[in-house]
Amino acid sequence: MVKIINIFGDVYSGQAGKAGVFAKWKGRQYRRKYVIPANPKTTMQIAVRNSFTNAVNKWHVYGSLMRLCYSYLATGLVMSGFNLLVSRWQKAATTGLPLPLNPLKGIKQIGKDPLDKNETNVVPTARVFSLGFKPNTIGSLVYTLGETDPAMDAYADVEMGDVRIPVELTHTDGAKAAGELLDEGDKLLISYTAGGRTITREVLYTIPATQSTIPAKATIALAIRTTYYAVDFGSVVIEIEDISPAEHTFTPLESLEIDNVLGKIYYDLTEATSASSQVDYETYTAIEDAKLEVTKVDTSFVTWRRYSDVNGHIPIAQTVEDETYDFILSAGLYISVIRAAQSSLLATKHELIEMTATS
Numbered sequence: 580m581v582k583i584i585n586i587f588g589d590v591y592s593g594q595a596g597k598a599g600v601f602a603k604w605k606g607r608q609y610r611r612k613y614v615i616p617a618n619p620k621t622t623m624q625i626a627v628r629n630s631f632t633n634a635v636n637k638w639h640v641y642g643s644l645m646r647l648c649y650s651y652l653a654t655g656l657v658m659s660g661f662n663l664l665v666s667r668w669q670k671a672a673t674t675g676l677p678l679p680l681n682p683l684k685g686i687k688q689i690g691k692d693p694l695d696k697n698e699t700n701v702v703p704t705a706r707v708f709s710l711g712f713k714p715n716t717i718g719s720l721v722y723t724l725g726e727t728d729p730a731m732d733a734y735a736d737v738e739m740g741d742v743r744i745p746v747e748l749t750h751t752d753g754a755k756a757a758g759e760l761l762d763e764g765d766k767l768l769i770s771y772t773a774g775g776r777t778i779t780r781e782v783l784y785t786i787p788a789t790q791s792t793i794p795a796k797a798t799i800a801l802a803i804r805t806t807y808y809a810v811d812f813g814s815v816v817i818e819i820e821d822i823s824p825a826e827h828t829f830t831p832l833e834s835l836e837i838d839n840v841l842g843k844i845y846y847d848l849t850e851a852t853s854a855s856s857q858v859d860y861e862t863y864t865a866i867e868d869a870k871l872e873v874t875k876v877d878t879s880f881v882t883w884r885r886y887s888d889v890n891g892h893i894p895i896a897q898t899v900e901d902e903t904y905d906f907i908l909s910a911g912l913y914i915s916v917i918r919a920a921q922s923s924l925l926a927t928k929h930e931l932i933e934m935t936a937t938s
Contacts, residue, residue, distance in 0.1 A: 630672030634665040642808065644896035645682040651882045652901060667900070684896035685927040686717060686738060687871060689887040689908065690863035691934055700854040701725075706813070706846045712862035713842025714890045716931045718743065718799025720837050720844070720860035725853025730754040732832040735769075735815045735847075738839060738892075740805030741929070742769060742783055742817070748793040751821045753832040759821055763788050766820040768829070773807040773814075780818070780829075781806060793819075799929045812838050813845050840890050865891030866934055869910035876903040876920050897923045912937055 599610045638646070638661055649660030656663065664679065671678045693716065701708050701722070717738055722731045732753035734743040744767075751765070752758035767784040783803045784793055796802055817834040821827060836845040844858065871893045873883035882904060887893045897904060902923040908916040913934040918925075 630669050631665060633672070634668035637668070638664055640806070641681075642684070644684045644894050648682050648883065648896040648898060651884075652898065654881075680899045682896045682898045683923045683927040684739065684894070685929045687887075687893040687895060687908075688714070688716060688863070688929075688931045689866045689869045689871075689891040689893060689910070689934060690714075690931060691866060691936070693861055693863040693931060693933060695859065696862055697857060697859050699857040701844075701851050701856040701858050702854065703844075703846055703850050706850055708844050708846075708851075710842040710844065710858070710860065713840065714863065714865055714892075715837075715839040715842060716861040716863060717741070717839050717929045718802065720839075720858055721745070722835055722844075723857045723859070725851060725856035727853045728851045728856050729833045729849050731835050733817050733834040735771075735810060735817070735834060735836045736799070736802070736839060737810040737812050737815075737836055738808070739894075739929075740771070740773065740808040740810045741799055741802035742796075742805065743799065743802045744793060744796040746797070747795045748819070748832075749791070751819045751826075751828065751830045753819070753830075755833075758830060759823070759826055759828075760791065761786060761793065761819070761821075762791050762823065764822045765793075766822070767793055767803075768818045768820055769805060770816040770818075771805065771807075771814045772811040773805070773809060776807055778805070778807060780820075783817075810836075812836060812841075812843065815845075815847050817847065840892070861931070863891070863931055863933075865889065866910055866913065867891065869893070869908055869913070869934065871895065871906060871908050873897065873904050873906040873926060875901060876905050895927050897926050899923045902926070908932060908934070910934060 599613050601610050646660055649664050653660045653663040667679050696712050698711060717736050724730050731745060732748060749761055750756045750758045751761060763786050765786045766782050768780040769783050770779050786793060815834060815836050817832045818829045819832060820829050831848055833849055834847040836847060867887055867889050869887040871885055872881060874881055882897060883895055885893050903920045904926045905919050906921060906926060913936055916932055
C-alpha cells in the first residue's frame, strides 16, 4: 500500500483501470495495487467474517457512553473506537479467548449538603406527583403505600433505565399475591420508549432452574438496567410473563417511574389516593462544572474526561478489560476527590459524591 503525497492538492478516488485503487482513510490518501480478492471460504475465514458481523452488531447496540469510552481508548492508535472494538472482538473470537464485555456505565452526581426528605399525601394529578425538592440522588426514593393503596412491585429510575425490585416477588401479579405462583422460566419484562425507540417486552430477568421467585433488587447497585436509556418519563410498563402452557399470561405490575432530575414520580398502573401514602428520598445541592478525569492506573492515559452539568451529573462508562483506573474530581473552591486503583464497577457506579469547600 502506497501513500500519495501530491503537491497539487489533487484528490483521487476509486479504481484507475488495472493500475491501482485510490482511497482515503482518516484524512490520508493512499494508493494500492488492484487485485481480485480471493475467497477460499475456509473455516477460519468464515469464523473471521462471522465475528466481524457480530462485532458490528454489538457496536450498534452500544449507547453513546459505551462508544465514547472506546474512542478514548483508541486515542493514539490511529483508529476509531469502532475499529478498536472490532479488532478486540476478532482476536478473541479467532483465538478462543473471552469476547469483550459490555462497558459498564453509570452517573456520578456531584454536590454538597445532602438532605433526607419525607413527603406524605403522595396523591398524583394525571398520574404525576411533583416532589418538593430536586435534584435527587438516583436510587434513593422509596414509596410507602397508604391505607388503601397497592404496594409497589418495581421502581424505574429513568436516567439510565435502572429497575429496582423492593421485595422478592413470588406471584405473577407481584405483591397482590393473588395470581399464580412463579416458576422456572417465568420472565420479568419491561416495555418503554427511549431516544425515539419503542421497546416491547424486553426481558429484565428470567427465573432460572431450581428457583421460583424473582429476588429483591432493592438498591441501585443491584438494579436491572434496560438496554436503552434515558427512558422516557411515563412510558414504562412492567409485566410478568407466566410461560406455563396452561396459563401463558402477561400480568402488569405496580411500578413507579422516578425522574430524579425534574423531581417527579409517575404511577404506571394504579394512582395513590390515600393521604397516608408517603415517599422518602435524598436531595442535594448540585455543583456545576466539576471535572472528572479518569486514567489507567499509574499512567497519564486518559480514559474519561467530562464536566458536571447544572444538575451535578457526570455520565461515565469504562471497559472491564482495561481496569484498573485512577480518577480525580476537581472543582473551583472545593477540595479535590482522588481515588486510586478503582475497578470498572467502582469507577462507574451510581453515587452522590459530596465535595467539601476549601476553607
